[in-house]
Amino acid sequence: MMHTTGRPVFRHGMGTTGNLFLSFIGIAATAGLVQAQPRAFVANTNANSVTVVDTGSDTRTTFDVGAAPGQIVISQDGTHAYVANTGANSFSIISVAANLGDSTVTTRPLNASPTSLALSPDGTTLYVMDAAGYLETCDTGSQASCASVFIGASTGHIAVSGNRVFIASELVYEYDTSTGNVSSFNPDSTPDTFDHGNNAVDLAVLPDGRLYVAVITFHYDWRGFSADGGIVIVNPDGDTPVVGKTIPLFSLPRSIALSADGKRAFVGIQSIWADSLYGAGFLPSPWVATIDATSDMVIAWTDLGAENISVAGTHTAAGLAVTPDRSAVFVTVPSIDSVLEISTETSLVTRSFRFDGAGPTSIAIAPDAAAKPKAFLIEAVDDGPSVPVSAGSTALALANVLANDKIGGGPATAANVALSLVSSTSAAIVLDTATGGVWVHPDAAPGSYAVTYKICDAENPDNCGQAVATVTVRARRQLLAKGDDATSYAGATAIANVLANDTVDADPVTLDVVTLSAAVGAGLTLNADGSVSIAAGVAPGSRSLTYEICDVTAADNCSTASVNVTIARRPIHADPDAGSVARTGGLAVANVLANDTLEPGVGATVANVTLKAVSSTDPGITLNTVTGAVSVASTVTAGAHTLQYQICETASPVDNCNEGVVSITVKQTVIVAVGESVRASNKNASTAVRNVLANDSVGGGPATLANVKLSQVSMSPANTRIKLNADGSVSVMDKAGSGAFALVYEICAIDAPSNCARATVTIDLSGKN
Numbered sequence: 001m002m003h004t005t006g007r008p009v010f011r012h013g014m015g016t017t018g019n020l021f022l023s024f025i026g027i028a029a030t031a032g033l034v035q036a037q038p039r040a041f042v043a044n045t046n047a048n049s050v051t052v053v054d055t056g057s058d059t060r061t062t063f064d065v066g067a068a069p070g071q072i073v074i075s076q077d078g079t080h081a082y083v084a085n086t087g088a089n090s091f092s093i094i095s096v097a098a099n100l101g102d103s104t105v106t107t108r109p110l111n112a113s114p115t116s117l118a119l120s121p122d123g124t125t126l127y128v129m130d131a132a133g134y135l136e137t138c139d140t141g142s143q144a145s146c147a148s149v150f151i152g153a154s155t156g157h158i159a160v161s162g163n164r165v166f167i168a169s170e171l172v173y174e175y176d177t178s179t180g181n182v183s184s185f186n187p188d189s190t191p192d193t194f195d196h197g198n199n200a201v202d203l204a205v206l207p208d209g210r211l212y213v214a215v216i217t218f219h220y221d222w223r224g225f226s227a228d229g230g231i232v233i234v235n236p237d238g239d240t241p242v243v244g245k246t247i248p249l250f251s252l253p254r255s256i257a258l259s260a261d262g263k264r265a266f267v268g269i270q271s272i273w274a275d276s277l278y279g280a281g282f283l284p285s286p287w288v289a290t291i292d293a294t295s296d297m298v299i300a301w302t303d304l305g306a307e308n309i310s311v312a313g314t315h316t317a318a319g320l321a322v323t324p325d326r327s328a329v330f331v332t333v334p335s336i337d338s339v340l341e342i343s344t345e346t347s348l349v350t351r352s353f354r355f356d357g358a359g360p361t362s363i364a365i366a367p368d369a370a371a372k373p374k375a376f377l378i379e380a381v382d383d384g385p386s387v388p389v390s391a392g393s394t395a396l397a398l399a400n401v402l403a404n405d406k407i408g409g410g411p412a413t414a415a416n417v418a419l420s421l422v423s424s425t426s427a428a429i430v431l432d433t434a435t436g437g438v439w440v441h442p443d444a445a446p447g448s449y450a451v452t453y454k455i456c457d458a459e460n461p462d463n464c465g466q467a468v469a470t471v472t473v474r475a476r477r478q479l480l481a482k483g484d485d486a487t488s489y490a491g492a493t494a495i496a497n498v499l500a501n502d503t504v505d506a507d508p509v510t511l512d513v514v515t516l517s518a519a520v521g522a523g524l525t526l527n528a529d530g531s532v533s534i535a536a537g538v539a540p541g542s543r544s545l546t547y548e549i550c551d552v553t554a555a556d557n558c559s560t561a562s563v564n565v566t567i568a569r570r571p572i573h574a575d576p577d578a579g580s581v582a583r584t585g586g587l588a589v590a591n592v593l594a595n596d597t598l599e600p601g602v603g604a605t606v607a608n609v610t611l612k613a614v615s616s617t618d619p620g621i622t623l624n625t626v627t628g629a630v631s632v633a634s635t636v637t638a639g640a641h642t643l644q645y646q647i648c649e650t651a652s653p654v655d656n657c658n659e660g661v662v663s664i665t666v667k668q669t670v671i672v673a674v675g676e677s678v679r680a681s682n683k684n685a686s687t688a689v690r691n692v693l694a695n696d697s698v699g700g701g702p703a704t705l706a707n708v709k710l711s712q713v714s715m716s717p718a719n720t721r722i723k724l725n726a727d728g729s730v731s732v733m734d735k736a737g738s739g740a741f742a743l744v745y746e747i748c749a750i751d752a753p754s755n756c757a758r759a760t761v762t763i764d765l766s767g768k769n
Contacts, residue, residue, distance in 0.1 A: 038055060038323050038324055038365045038366055038368060038371075039052050039053065039054055039055070039078075039365065039366045040052070040053045040055050040321065040330050040339070040363055040364070040365050041072045041074060041081050041094075041363065041364045041365070041366070042332065042339055042353075042355065042358075042360045042362075042363050043069040043070055043071070043072050043083060043319075043332075043360065043361050043362040043363070044062075044069065044355060044358035044359060044360055045068050045069055045070065045086075045334070045358075045359040045360070045361045045362075046357060046358055046359030047357065047358040047359070048064060048065060048066065048067055048068065048069065048087075049062050049063060049064050049065060049069070049358070050062070050063050050065050050069055050072065050081070050083055050092075050094065051063075051355065051358070051360075052096075052100060053339075053353060055323075055328075055330070055341070058353070061100040061101070061103075063094055063103070063105050064105070065083050065085060065092035065094075065105060065107070066083070066085025066087065066088040066090050066091070066092050066107055067085055067086075067087030067088040068085065068086045068087030068088075069083045069084065069085055069086070069092070069361075069362070070083075070084040070085075070086040070114070070115070070116070070361060070362050071083075071084045071114075071116050071117055071157075071319075071362045072084075072362050072363065072364040073117055073118055073119050073126075073364060074096075074364045074365070074366050074367065075119060075123040075140075075367075076119075076121075076123055076367050076369070077123070077367075078096060078366040078367055078368070079095065079096055080093055080094065080095055080096060080123075080140065081093070081094040081096060081364065081366075082094075082117055082119070082126055082140075084114035084115065084116060084117050084128065084362075085107070085113070085114065086113055086114060086115065087113065088113060089109060089110045089111065089112055089113050089130075090107050090108060090109050090110055090114075091107070091108055091110060091114055091117065091126070091128060091138075092105055092106070092107045092108075093105065093106045093107070093108065093140075096366070108138065108143065108146070109145075110128060110130055110136055110146065111130060111132060111134065111136070111148060112130035112131045112132035112134065113130060113131045114128045114129065114130050114131075114136075115129050115130065115131055115154060115155050115156070116128075116129045116155075116156060116157045116158050116167075117129070117158060118158035118159060118160050118165070119140075119160065120160055121160065121162070123140060124139065124140055124141060125137055125138065125139065125140065125177075126138040126140050126146075127158055127160065127165050128146065129151070129153065129154070129155075129156050129157075129158055129167055129169075130154070131154050131155075132154065133150060133151055133152050133153060133154045134148040134149065134150055134151065135148070135149045135150075135151045135158075135165065135167070135175055136148055137149065137177075149175060149180070149182065150182075151167060151169075151173050151175065151182060152173070152182075152184075153167050153169030153170070153171070153173050154169065155169055156168050156169025156173065156200075157169075157201070157202040157203060157255070159203050159204055159205045159211070160205070161205040161209060161211075161236070163176060163177045163178045164176055164177070164236070165177065166203055166205070166211060166236070168200035168201055168202050168203040168213060168214070169200065170198075170199045170200060171184040171185065171186055171187075171200060172184060172185055172186075172187050172200050172203065172211070172213060172234070172241075174236065174241075185234075185240075185241050185243070186198060186243075187200050187213045187215050187232040187234060187243055188232075188243060189232055189243050189244065189245060189246045195219060195220050195221045196217055196218060196219045196220065197217070197218045197220075198215050198216070198217050198232075199215065199216045199217075199218070200213050200214065200215050200232075201214050201215070201216055201253065201254060201255075202214040202253070202254065202255050202256045203256065204256045204257070204258045204265065206258070206262045206293055207261070207262035208262075209235070209236070209237060210233055210234065210235055210236075211233070211234040211235075211236055211241075212231050212232075212233065212256055212258075212265055212291075212293070213231065213232045213233075213234055214229070214231060214253040214254070214255070214256050214267060215229055215230060215231070215232045215246070215253070216228075216229040216252045216253065217229055217230070224280075225280075226273055226275065226280075227252060227273040227282070228248070228249070228250050228251060228252070228273060229249055229251060229252045229253050230246045230247050230248045230249045230250075230253070231246065231247040231249065231253070231256075231265070231267065231291065232244075232245075232246050232247075233245055233246070233247070233296060245296070247291060247296055247297070247298060248298075249267065249269065249289055249298070250272075251269045251271065251272045251273075251285055251287065252269065252270050252271045252272065252273070252282070252285070253267045253268070253269055253270065253289075254267075254268045254269065254270035254316075254317065254318070255267070255268045255317065255318070255319060255320055256268075256320070257320035257321055257322050257329065258293075258322065259322045259326040259344075259373075260322065260324050260326065260367065260371070260373070261326065261373055261459075262293055263292070263293055263294060263326075263408075264290060264291065264292065264293060264322070264326060264344065264408070265290075265291040265293050266288055266289070266290055266291070266320050266322060266329050266342075267288065267289045267291065268288050268316075268317030268318065268319075268320055268331065269285040269287040269288065269289065269316075269317070270284075270285060270316060270317075271283060271284055271285050271316075272285045284314040284316045284335075285316055286303050286304040286305035286314070286315040286316060287301055287302065287303060287304070288301070288302040288304060288317050288320070288329070288331060288342060289301055289302075290302070290344070290347060290409065292408065292409065292410030292411070294410060294411075294413070294415065294416055295410050295411045295413070297410060297411070299406075299408075299409035299410045300347035300409050301347070302342050302347045302348065302349065303315075303349075304316070304317060304331065304333060304340055304349060314335045314336070315333050315335070315336060315340075316333065316335060317331045317332070317333060318331075318332045318333065318334050318360075318361045318362070319331070319332040319360075319361055319362040319363040319364075320332075320363070321363045321364050321365040322344075322365065323365055323371075324365065324366075324367055324368035324369075324371035325368075325371040325372060325373055325374045326344055326373050326374055327343070327344055327345070327374035328341050328342060328343055328344060328350070329341070329342040329344060330342075330363050330365065331363075332360040332361055332362065332363045333360075334359050334360060334361050337354060337355045337356050337357060337358055337359060337360065338352050338353060338354050338355065338360070339352070339353040339355065339360055339363060340352050340353075341353075344374070344408075345374070345377055347409070373459065373460070375457060375460045375462075375463035376407045376408030376409075376457055376460075376463065377406075377407070377408060377409070378405075378406075378407055378412075378417075378455060378456075378457060378463055378464060378465035379405060379406040379407070379412075379465065380405050380412075380453075380454070380455050380465035380466055380467035381404045381405055381406075381467055382467045382468050382469070382470070383398055383401050383403075383404065383438075383467065383468075383469040383470065384397075384398060384469050384470035384471060384472070385448065385470040385471065385472045386398050386438070386469075386470065386471045386472055387472075387553070388472040388473065388474040388553070389440050389471070389472070389473055389474070389553040389554070390473075390474060390475075390476050390477060390551050390553045390554035390557060391440075391442075391444055391445060391446050391473050391474065391475055391476050392442050392476045392554065392557070393440075393442055393476075393551070393553070393554030393555065393556050393557060394439065394440070394441055394442055395439070395440045395553045395554055395555075396437050396438070396439055396440075397429075397438045397439065397440050397471040397472075397473075397553075398436075398437060398438040398469055398471065399436070399437055400435060400436035400437060401419070401431070401436045401437075401438060401451075401453055401467070401469050402414070402417070402419065402436045402455065403436070405417070405455055405465075405467065407455075407457060412455055414434070414435075414436070415458070416457070416458050416459075417455040417456060417457060417458055418455065418456045418458055418461065419431075419433045419436060419453060419454075419455055420433055420453065420454050420455075420456070421433065421451070421452075421453055421454075422452040422453055422454050422466060423451075423452045424449065424450070424451045424452070425449045425450045425451075426444055426449045428440065428441040428442075428443050428444035428445075429441070429444060429449045429451055429471050431451050431453055431469075438451055438469050438471055440471060440473055444473045445473065446473050446474055446475045447472075447473055448470060448471070448472050448473075449470070449471045449472075449473065450468050450469070450470055450471075451468065451469040451470075451471065452466060452467075452468050452469075453466065453467060453468075453469065454466050455467075476551075476554065476557060477504050477505055477513070477551050477554070477557060478503075478504065478505050478506075479502075479503075479504050479509075479514065479549055479550075479551065479557060479558065479559040480502060480503045480504075480559055481498075481502045481547070481548070481549050481559040481560055481561035482501045482502055482503075482561055483561045483562045483563065483564070484498050484501065484532070484561070484562075484563045484564070485563075485564045485565075485566075486532070486563075486564075486565050486566070487565070487566040487567075487568055488534060488565060488566075488567065488568070489534070489567065489568060489569075489570045489599070489649075489651065489652075490523075490534050490535070490536055490537060490538045490539075490540075490567055490570075490649070490651040490652040490656075491534060491535070491536040491537075491650070491651030491652075492533070492534055492651075493531050493532070493533050493534075494524070494532045494533065494534050494563075494565045495531060495532040495563060495565070496530075496531055497529070497530035497531060498516075498526065498530050498531075498532060498547055498561070498563060499511070499514075499516065499530045499549070500530075502514075502549060502559075502561070504551075509549060511529075511530070512552070513551070513552055514549040514550060514551060514552060515549070515550045515551075515552055515555075516528070516530060516547065516548075516549055517547055517548040517549075517550075519545050519546065519547050519548075520545070521543070521544065521545030521546070522543045522544070522545070523535045523538035523543050523567070524543050524544070524545045524563065524565055526545060526547050526563070532545075532563055532565065534565065534567060536650065536651040536652070537651060537652055537653065537654075538567055538651075538652070539567070539652070539654075539655060540567050540568055540569050540652075540655070540656075541566075541567055542564065542565070542566050542567070543564075543565050543567060544562055544563060544564045544565070545562070545563050546560055546561070546562050546563075547560065547561060547562075547563065548560045569649075569652070569655070569656045570598050570599040570649055570651075570652070570656060571597070571598075571599050571600065572596075572597070572598050572599075572604070572609070572647060572648075572649055572656055572657065572658045573596060573597045573658055574592075574596045574604075574645065574646070574647050574658045574659055574660025575595045575596055575597075575660060576660060576661050576662070576663065577589050577592050577594075577595065577630075577660065577661075577662040577663070578662070578663040578664070578665075579630065579662065579663075579664055579665075580664065580665040580666070580667060581632045581664070581665075581666055581667065582666075582667050582669075582699075583634075583638050583666060583667055583668060583669040583699070583751075583752070584634050584669075584699070585620070585631075585632045585633050585634035585635075585636060585666075586631070586632060587629060587630070587631055587632075588621075588630045588631065588632050588662070588664045589628075589629065589630040589662055589664075590628075590629055591627060591628035591629060592611070592623070592628045592629075592630060592645055592660060592662055593605060593606070593609070593611065593628045593647070594628070596609070596647055596660065598647075598649060604647055606626065606627075606628070607650070608649065608650050608651075609647040609648060609649060609650055610625075610647070610648050610650055610653055611623070611625040611628060611645065611646075611647055612625060612645065612646045612647075612648075613625065613643065613644075613645050613646075614644040614645055614646050614659060615643070615644045616641065616642065616643040616644070617641040617642050617643075618635075618636045618637070618641050620632060620633030620634075620635045620636040621633070621636060621641055621643050621664060623643060623645055623662075630643055630662050630664065632664060632666060636666050637666065637752070638666045638667060638668045638669075638752055638755065639665070639666055640663070640664070640665055640666075641663075641664045641665075641666060642661055642662065642663055642664065643661070643662040643664065644659060644660070644661050644662075645659065645660055645661075645662065646658070646659045646660075647659075647660070668749075668752060668755045669698060669699040669749055669752065669755060670697075670698075670699060670700070671696075671697070671698050671699075671703070671708070671747060671748075671749060671755055671756065671757040672696060672697045672698075672703075672757055673696045673703075673745070673746070673747050673757040673758055673759035674695040674696055674759055675759040675760040675761060675762070676689065676692070676695065676759075676761055676762070677761075677762040677763075677764065678730075678761070678762070678763055678764070679763075679764045679765075680732045680736075680763055680764070680765055681732070681765070682732075682735075682736050682737055682738045682765040682766070683734060683735065684734055685731070685732065685733050685734045686731075686732050687729050687730070687731055687732075688722075688730045688731070688732045688761075688763050689728075689729060689730035689761055690728075690729055691727070691728040691729055692710070692724070692728050692729075692730065692745055692759070692761055693705070693708070693710065693728045693747065694728075696708075696747055696757075696759070698747075698749065703747055705727070705728065706750075707749065707750055707751075708747040708748060708749060708750060709747065709748045709749075709750055709753065710724075710726070710728055710745060710746075710747055711745065711746050711748075712724040712743065712744070712745050712746075713744040713745060713746050713758060714742075714743075714744045715741060715742070715743050715744075716741070716742045716744075717739070717741065719736060719737060719741050721733040721734075721735065721736035721737065722736055722741055722743060722763060724743060724745055724761075730743060730761055730763065732763065732765065736765055737765065738765050738766050739765060739766060740762060740763070740764050740765070740766065741762070741763045741765065742760050742761075742762055742763075743760065743761040743762075743763065744758055744759070744760050744761075745758065745759060745760075745761065746758045
């Protein structure tokens with residue numbers, strides 16, 4: 001029955017009324033009950049009602065509210081419960097009386113159906129997110145219409161911190177009630193990548209002002225699609241919210257609930273992305289995660305579908321609420337029409353409340369400022385035995401006895417527990433209660449000792465636990481560092497390990513039992529691994545340094561030794577090279593270093609030597625100091641030439657050098673003059689040969705007056721009527737006489753006048769024509 005004003009029709013009684021019944025299962029029913037049993041307000045979405053359950057007596061009172069009630073929030077004084085009627089444009093107010101039967105229900109209209117709501121810290125303002133994208137701000141003390149602020153989100157969950165309202169709806173939206181400004185940000189801890197998308201689905205404000213934002217992340221990469229999620233931690237202070245680390249949940253979160261003190265967060269998991277040989281998809285999840293908000297760590301997982309739940313169905317959490325004393329978490333599971341109770345001490349489901357057909361979705365528990373938080377379980381775990389520490393020295397045997405201790409399932413730290421000494425079997429074994437370290441003083445004799453310590457809950461000093469830290473003290477080690485001698489070169493490793501001949505108690509020394517002082521001296525460096533290296537460029541001669549080894553557990557137990565190194569010159573040889581090129585120039589030697597050496601068996605390269613040209617007989621002969629190549633320009637004259645070069649050790653470039661010589665032959669261009677025989681008239685003038693150069697060549701190409709100089713050498717027998725012309729033709733003048741004549745000519749290269757060739761032109765003038 002729906003009531004908008006006045007006194008509601010209510011139903012109450014023990015859990016067998018109508019379709020409502022309660023089953024107690026799992027861990028002993030009464031053992032799981034907390035001392036102060038709170039009232040739980042459950043939204044029955046399918047029944048259009050809210051049931052108030054006394055979780056101790058299971059007395060229930062049901063109030064008719066608007067259509068499809070969803071989220072419920074309760075004022076700090078517990079006098080009013082506000083219900084979002086998601087199936088109507090309204091929210092209901094339950095004015096809660098001490099006697100529930102005297103409670104009343106009123107309904108206030110909204111412009112659109114509500115999706116979530118939250119109260120301001122002082123309870124004077126109710127913030128409602130509606131499906132149209134507006135945030136409605138409603139005065140809880142009046143019946144005036146709610147003011148509307150357009151946000152743009154429509155399904156977001158709301159959290160309030162001071163004058164700021166945060167809405168998780170893919171992005172996180174922020175409404176500043178003091179300025180009216182609306183802003184948003186992406187809760188992404190890895191904003192520089194573009195292969196994923198984040199959707200914020202819920203959020204909560206921690207006592208220190210940080211936000212826990214439940215985020216679902218969709219991945220798109222070379223493997224295809226996948227999804228997971230976690231809790232992104234955001235510091236909203238300042239002009240720009242700072243998105244910090246993510247607490248991974250490896251699944252898709254749905255809702256968050258905080259304990260009243262904000263030290264625990266509980267996250268309902270809606271689904272898990274599964275990918276197998278049989279396919280991929282979202283599987284409903286039965287899990288609830290518990291997070292220690294002090295360390296930002298997941299400390300427990302609760303399986304809502306565990307065997308002790310005797311109700312068939314998918315056990316996926318919808319709404320969560322924590323009891324004021326943080327002893328239990330109540331979880332609505334719509335698919336099985338149930339509310340489950342989780343013990344925060346054991347992280348197990350202890351009870352089940354059944355609501356047949358009601359479809360419980362949201363749940364809220366009335367605050368109780370007087371409720372004392374349930375003491376966290378203290379787990380003080382024994383430590384040690386320690387790595388044996390040396391007698392006769394002040395040494396830290398155990399870094400922190402709290403390292404393996406827990407409180408409420410989370411790490412025990414100086415922030416949440418008080419550490420104190422109970423007893424020590426030796427006054428020389430001391431517990432530092434500020435750091436948790438156990439120290440051995442010099443007067444401790446060899447043996448085994450026990451330090452008993454106590455840790456107590458910082459907020460509940462009577463809640464304590466004890467453990468024992470065992471410390472082992474051994475006899476003082478006898479260290480002996482022995483000197484080392486070596487001969488090597490600049491830039492090389494002189495000694496592989498100075499510890500190789502050192503001993504501890506007559507056994508070989510290793511870096512797990514001693515510390516080694518890294519030293520530098522006169523061009524020598526003692527490296528952390530024990531090797532001694534020589535700096536590049538160090539001049540030949542003797543160098544030394546002193547090093548020290550100390551017991552890792554006794555910094556004052558040390559021994560020193562010296563390292564003496566003789567630095568020698570590497571034998572460096574630049575062997576002669578030879579090469580030849582054609583008269584046109586080219587590459588004479590590919591690499592002058594090819595036959596050079598730096599110390600026996602090691603070839604000289606541009607990596608270990610520097611290369612420099614010293615001189616050459618012609619400026620056209622050059623050395624490439626990067627590749628070692630010798631090149632000859634076309635301007636270089638034919639004949640024998642030399643280039644002198646120098647190589648110097650890169651590690652010792654000043655005083656370790658050697659010079660080499662490259663012999664280069666520039667070959668003459670091959671000139672070929674080919675003779676010929678012709679007939680001509682001895683009576684009439686004629687051209688006997690058009691061009692004697694026609695079948696001559698220079699370097700395999702045609703000989704022309706552009707590349708050779710042509711001259712007549714002789715005529716036999718002498719005949720002035722036969723003439724070699726400047727253009728290469730041979731003319732026979734009239735009345736030249738009869739007989740055979742031999743004209744010898746010479747061609748010489750214009751660029752090398754001494755490079756010549758001769759040929760004979762035989763002219764037969766025995767004929768008349």
